[in-house]
Amino acid sequence: MSTPATRTRTRKSPQQRSAEIHDAALAVAREDGLSALTLRAVAARAGVASGLVAHYVESMDELLVRTFRELVSAELDEVRAEVSLADSPPARVARMIETVLDSGHNDVTLIWVDAWSLGRGSAALAEAIEEQMDAWQSFIAGVIDEGRDARLFTTEDPLAVGWQILAMIDGIAAHALTRRTDGAAFAERLAQACETLVGARAGTIVAELSPRG
Amino acid sequence: MSTPATRTRTRKSPQQRSAEIHDAALAVAREDGLSALTLRAVAARAGVASGLVAHYVESMDELLVRTFRELVSAELDEVRAEVSLADSPPARVARMIETVLDSGHNDVTLIWVDAWSLGRGSAALAEAIEEQMDAWQSFIAGVIDEGRDARLFTTEDPLAVGWQILAMIDGIAAHALTRRTDGAAFAERLAQACETLVGARAGTIVAELSPRG
DNA sequence: CTTTCTATTGATCTAGCGATCAATAGAGGA
DNA sequence: TCCTCTATTGATCGCTAGATCAATAGAAAG
Numbered sequence: 001m002s003t004p005a006t007r008t009r010t011r012k013s014p015q016q017r018s019a020e021i022h023d024a025a026l027a028v029a030r031e032d033g034l035s036a037l038t039l040r041a042v043a044a045r046a047g048v049a050s051g052l053v054a055h056y057v058e059s060m061d062e063l064l065v066r067t068f069r070e071l072v073s074a075e076l077d078e079v080r081a082e083v084s085l086a087d088s089p090p091a092r093v094a095r096m097i098e099t100v101l102d103s104g105h106n107d108v109t110l111i112w113v114d115a116w117s118l119g120r121g122s123a124a125l126a127e128a129i130e131e132q133m134d135a136w137q138s139f140i141a142g143v144i145d146e147g148r149d150a151r152l153f154t155t156e157d158p159l160a161v162g163w164q165i166l167a168m169i170d171g172i173a174a175h176a177l178t179r180r181t182d183g184a185a186f187a188e189r190l191a192q193a194c195e196t197l198v199g200a201r202a203g204t205i206v207a208e209l210s211p212r213g
Numbered sequence: 214m215s216t217p218a219t220r221t222r223t224r225k226s227p228q229q230r231s232a233e234i235h236d237a238a239l240a241v242a243r244e245d246g247l248s249a250l251t252l253r254a255v256a257a258r259a260g261v262a263s264g265l266v267a268h269y270v271e272s273m274d275e276l277l278v279r280t281f282r283e284l285v286s287a288e289l290d291e292v293r294a295e296v297s298l299a300d301s302p303p304a305r306v307a308r309m310i311e312t313v314l315d316s317g318h319n320d321v322t323l324i325w326v327d328a329w330s331l332g333r334g335s336a337a338l339a340e341a342i343e344e345q346m347d348a349w350q351s352f353i354a355g356v357i358d359e360g361r362d363a364r365l366f367t368t369e370d371p372l373a374v375g376w377q378i379l380a381m382i383d384g385i386a387a388h389a390l391t392r393r394t395d396g397a398a399f400a401e402r403l404a405q406a407c408e409t410l411v412g413a414r415a416g417t418i419v420a421e422l423s424p425r426g
Numbered sequence: 427c428t429t430t431c432t433a434t435t436g437a438t439c440t441a442g443c444g445a446t447c448a449a450t451a452g453a454g455g456a
Numbered sequence: 457t458c459c460t461c462t463a464t465t466g467a468t469c470g471c472t473a474g475a476t477c478a479a480t481a482g483a484a485a486g
Contacts, residue, residue, distance in 0.1 A: 006465090006466095007464090007465070007466090009450085009451060009452060009463080009464060009465075010452085010463095010464090011451080011452045011453060011462085011463055011464070012463080012464095013463090014462095014463075017463080017464090032333075033330070033333065035330060035333075035334075038442080038443065038444085039443075039444060039445080040442080040443080040444095048464075048465085049464065049465045049466060050444090050445095050465095050466080051445090051446080051447085051464075051465060051466065051467095052463080052464055052465075054444075054445060054446080055463085055464080059444080059445085060443090060444060060445090061444095110333075113326070113329045113330050114330050116326045116329075116330070116387055116390075116391055117246070117248060117326050117327050117329070117330035117331075118330075119391065120246065120248075120323075121248075129391060130391075130392065133388070133391070133392065160398075160402070161402065163388070164385070164399055164402050164403070164406075166388070167381075167384040167385040167387070167388040167389075167399070168380070168381045168384050168385070168406070169384070170384045170387065170388065171380040171381050171382070171383045171384015171385065171387065172377070172380040172381070172384065174329055174380070174383065174384065174387070175346070175376070175379070175380040175383065176380075177329075178329055178332065178339075178342060178343075178346070179343060179346065185373075186377055186380070189373070189374065189377050189410055190377070192409050192410065193377075193381070193406040193409055193410060195409070196405050196406055196408070196409040197402055197405065197406060219435090219436095220434090220435070220436090222433080222434060222435075222480085222481060222482060223433095223434090223482085224432085224433055224434070224481080224482045224483060225433080226433095227432095227433075230433080230434090251472085251473065251474085252473075252474060252475085253472085253473085253474095261434075261435085262434065262435045262436060263435095263436080263474090263475095264434075264435060264436065264437095264475090264476080264477085265433080265434055265435075267474075267475060267476080268433085268434080272474080272475085273473090273474060273475090274474095
């Protein structure tokens with residue numbers, strides 16, 4: 001039997017236990033999405049009684065929001081790190097596209113898709129969604145600004161273009177997830193579309209994509 | 214009180230009652246999304262007991278799938294009709310973009326967003342989603358084919374470009390819904406991106422957009 | 427008017443959700 | 457070694473979900 005009739009208790013420090021429950025929530029969300037983030041699912045994953053999860057968490061809504069923030073902002077940090085390795089604005093856009101459309105990011109896409117749906121029922125989640133969308137928009141706009149400074153991009157509205165590129169990325173990721181297709185198949189065309197939107201010379205971003213095997 | 218203690222029964226023909234329940238399901242989904250499509254919500258909307266809804270429906274999952282198909286395919290039919298009024302492939306793409314990003318289509322966007330999330334828990338819904346995505350992809354690819362025949366579009370892979378444009382549209386619609394912004398603000402830039410993807414001369418699709426007031 | 431048929435009701439069952447809490451047992455200090 | 461503190465358990469409550477069904481009441485036929 002997977003769940004013993006009477007559990008052998010392990011007593012840990014509140015900090016450690018809290019961290020374990022937090023990690024269990026991340027694992028559940030990564031695997032099955034935000035809609036699977038229930039009190040009992042997190043408890044089972046952490047190997048504790050459901051009451052303990054409730055004890056360490058203000059409410060499930062709070063845990064939901066915190067988990068969403070954590071996963072999504074971690075991805076943005078990862079993309080930031082990847083992008084910072086590239087040495088020109090067109091290369092940075094190319095790296096961003098490749099990183100985000102990588103199938104290894106399907107878990108985050110699932111988080112976003114669930115969030116859009118659940119956000120209508122939780123004001124706190126809706127707020128977190130807007131905040132994370134804003135962060136992404138600013139990040140992309142920043143890359144575009146650099147391209148403008150380098151006279152490689154000519155768009156006059158980096159914020160609006162940033163939003164549009166973000167929306168396109170999310171749409172493509174959602175479709176790739178739903179149809180179980182590798183998002184990388186969209187990378188080259190998305191790069192072309194980005195060239196148009198940021199006002200880059202044709203081919204300058206596509207040329208920076210990694211060659212496909 | 215809104216719900217009387219004992220309801221005055223109205224006996225109708227099974228066909229009529231079935232149609233009423235079907236319509237109530239459409240209304241509920243349009244207003245609050247697929248996730249609000251519960252036995253009791255549909256019953257309340259139709260003004261009948263919950264048991265009657267269950268009686269006229271194989272299962273809620275079946276009703277969910279049927280309602281999704283109906284709403285989504287009705288929108289595609291509407292877009293088809295709009296688009297067929299335009300007299301050139303670039304104008305048809307422009308009409309498609311404008312129709313789909315109109316804020317009046319927020320209800321259908323909500324349906325899609327809920328569907329992406331719920332689709333993971335219902336094999337039948339997942340199948341319907343793929344089927345409707347395919348229909349959209351074929352429709353867009355058809356418009357692109359016409360552009361190729363007229364030597365106005367040069368892309369060599371209309372199906373792939375169709376999929377990509379569809380994904381972009383869905384992403385933009387989802388973002389506009391989430392951030393409570395008019396999707397029309399994205400129309401011009403999306404048209405530019407489409408020009409690039411289908412291989413049309415710059416400005417040919419944008420020029421066909423309705424002037425904005 | 428009466429009878430028959432069946433559309434319709436609403437209580438009820440099971441299941442899963444978040445939340446609560448009295449009881450319990452493990453770990454560290456005296 | 458024993459004691460104390462509190463981390464932890466699991467039963468429980470109230471709620472909502474889909475599904476089921478015996479009882480009921482309208483509408484139509486005779």
